Amino acid sequence: xxxxxxxxxxxxxxxxxxxxxxxxxxxxxxxxxxxxxxxxxxxxxxxxxxxxxxxxxxxxxxxxxxxxxxxxxxxxxxxxxxxxxxxxxxxxxxxxxxxxxxxxxxxxxxxxxxxxxxxxxxxxxxxxxxxxxxxxxxxxxxxxxxxxxxxxxxxxxxxxxxxxxxxxxxxxxxxxxxxxxxxxxxxxxxxxxxxxxxxxxxxxxxxxxxxxxxxxxxxxxx
Amino acid sequence: xxxxxxxxxxxxxxxxxxxxxxxxxxxxxxxxxxxxxxxxxxxxxxxxxxxxxxxxxxxxxxxxxxxxxxxxxxxxxxxxxxxxxxxxxxxxxxxxxxxxxxxxxxxxxxxxxxxxxxxxxxxxxxxxxxxxxxxxxxxxxxxxxxxxxxxxxxxxxxxxxxxxxxxxxxxxxxxxxxxxxxxxxxxxxxxxxxxxxxxxxxxxxxxxxxxxxxxxxxxxxx
Numbered sequence: 001x002x003x004x005x006x007x008x009x010x011x012x013x014x015x016x017x018x019x020x021x022x023x024x025x026x027x028x029x030x031x032x033x034x035x036x037x038x039x040x041x042x043x044x045x046x047x048x049x050x051x052x053x054x055x056x057x058x059x060x061x062x063x064x065x066x067x068x069x070x071x072x073x074x075x076x077x078x079x080x081x082x083x084x085x086x087x088x089x090x091x092x093x094x095x096x097x098x099x100x101x102x103x104x105x106x107x108x109x110x111x112x113x114x115x116x117x118x119x120x121x122x123x124x125x126x127x128x129x130x131x132x133x134x135x136x137x138x139x140x141x142x143x144x145x146x147x148x149x150x151x152x153x154x155x156x157x158x159x160x161x162x163x164x165x166x167x168x169x170x171x172x173x174x175x176x177x178x179x180x181x182x183x184x185x186x187x188x189x190x191x192x193x194x195x196x197x198x199x200x201x202x203x204x205x206x207x208x209x210x211x212x213x214x215x216x217x218x219x220x221x222x
Numbered sequence: 223x224x225x226x227x228x229x230x231x232x233x234x235x236x237x238x239x240x241x242x243x244x245x246x247x248x249x250x251x252x253x254x255x256x257x258x259x260x261x262x263x264x265x266x267x268x269x270x271x272x273x274x275x276x277x278x279x280x281x282x283x284x285x286x287x288x289x290x291x292x293x294x295x296x297x298x299x300x301x302x303x304x305x306x307x308x309x310x311x312x313x314x315x316x317x318x319x320x321x322x323x324x325x326x327x328x329x330x331x332x333x334x335x336x337x338x339x340x341x342x343x344x345x346x347x348x349x350x351x352x353x354x355x356x357x358x359x360x361x362x363x364x365x366x367x368x369x370x371x372x373x374x375x376x377x378x379x380x381x382x383x384x385x386x387x388x389x390x391x392x393x394x395x396x397x398x399x400x401x402x403x404x405x406x407x408x409x410x411x412x413x414x415x416x417x418x419x420x421x422x423x424x425x426x427x428x429x430x431x432x433x434x435x436x437x438x439x440x441x442x443x444x
Contacts, residue, residue: 045315046365047323059308065287066314073307085295086281092288100322101269143268 002027005041005052007034008206009115009175011107012064012099013051014168019068019161021199023078027053035120065099068161080161091155094147094162102140102169109133111172115211137179145186154190167194171203177214181222188222196220224249227263227274229256230428231337231397233329234286234321235273236390241290241383243421245300249275257342287321290383302383313377316369316384324362324391331355333394337433359401367408376412389416393425399436403444410444418442 004020004027006013020027032041037048045052045062053061055074061067072081082088110133113125144166147154155162170191173179181188194200204218216222226242226249228235242249254263259270267274267284275283277296283289294303304310332355335347366388369376377384392413395401403410416422426440438444 047319055308057308059311061308061311061315063315063318066311066318069314070307070311073310085292086279086283088295089281089283089288089292092291093283093285096285096288097269 003054005032011168016051018164091160091162095165098165105136141184141187148190225276227254233390238273240386313382313384317387320387327358363406363409370412
């Protein structure tokens with residue numbers, strides 16, 4: 001059986017779940033609180049970071065980008081990257097943009113401060129960081145609008161891992177109700193196209209007891 | 223002509239230079255102070271981050287991993303990743319380890335604080351961060367020793383982009399004289415094998431006026 005060690009709100013884990021779903025690959029989800037540094041999990045990934053994928057063939061894979069590149073090479077029926085090397089580089093540039101830049105400038109400031117600190121009992125939220133996150137998200141939504149005014153999807157004509165990486169980040173922030181969709185109608189149209197894909201539905205069903213998602217989170221007509 | 227926009231001490235740029243050198247590809251280096259956010263550079267990479275590669279065919283590529291994956295797919299004569307998808311995933315896991323984890327835990331604390339802040343006139347070094355960098359580097363050198371006691375190179379039998387990513391980070395910290403090689407003899411042997419490759423030599427010639435490298439930096443018998 002294929003197993004994904006994950007934590008539900010983690011954008012890196014959401015990215016891998018979406019890639020697996022798009023490729024039609026079945027897997028079991030195991031919740032891992034990676035900050036607890038469980039011995040059995042450290043043996044799978046010495047960085048003690050979710051996601052970790054144990055594939056059916058026994059391969060153990062860590063790092064969200066290493067995992068999706070592996071899936072891309074191993075399960076080719078539903079490609080999630082363009083074939084042409086330059087177009088593929090453009091998709092990978094955008095994946096890195098969302099995995100790293102959006103994560104640092106927005107998600108760390110909002111999801112880490114408002115939700116993870118509470119879950120991990122790791123102190124009180126830093127209000128300056130939260131303010132920075134609210135400020136920075138506009139710039140990223142503008143960039144999504146800019147790209148989708150010129151292309152069908154973020155990296156080009158086809159839906160790709162770039163859309164998946166961006167949607168994985170935004171869905172985590174959207175769980176907090178912190179995405180100002182109304183001010184970014186073009187980005188909202190792009191997100192609603194992704195949200196209505198059947199592969200996205202399991203993410204919309206995620207719910208944290210005691211900290212439920214806002215009503216619009218799972219609503220396809222938000 | 224192929225052009226690499228770079229900044230000499232940046233590990234991400236050093237990683238791309240090493241990959242280009244290993245593949246025997248010629249290129250011109252253009253120094254870019256990306257923190258100045260020059261308009262012409264923003265047009266090449268809206269993230270305003272080095273490295274950016276302009277390939278001979280006119281393709282413009284940003285993000286160090288997107289660039290080296292592109293080089294791997296486009297110039298196949300000297301492969302720098304294993305062929306097998308699981309082994310390739312292991313190499314990519316380690317690349318991410320050094321690109322992200324080492325960068326955050328060590329390089330940001332030492333190179334950013336001690337050298338970049340001075341260059342960018344961005345305030346005084348944070349002594350707590352520097353202390354953390356000195357503390358964390360031991361853990362990473364132990365991990366390099368652990369891996370190379372079991373494998374010829376970091377990711378397996380062959381020299382790969384994992385070795386390049388690790389050496390790129392360590393070479394930047396070594397420019398400050400902040401790598402405690404004597405306490406990590408196995409990691410030192412691995413680094414001396416990389417340092418003696420002809421492809422590494424241009425990095426050892428880098429020098430900042432007014433802040434010269436320590437004597438051992440360019441010394442193959444350090």
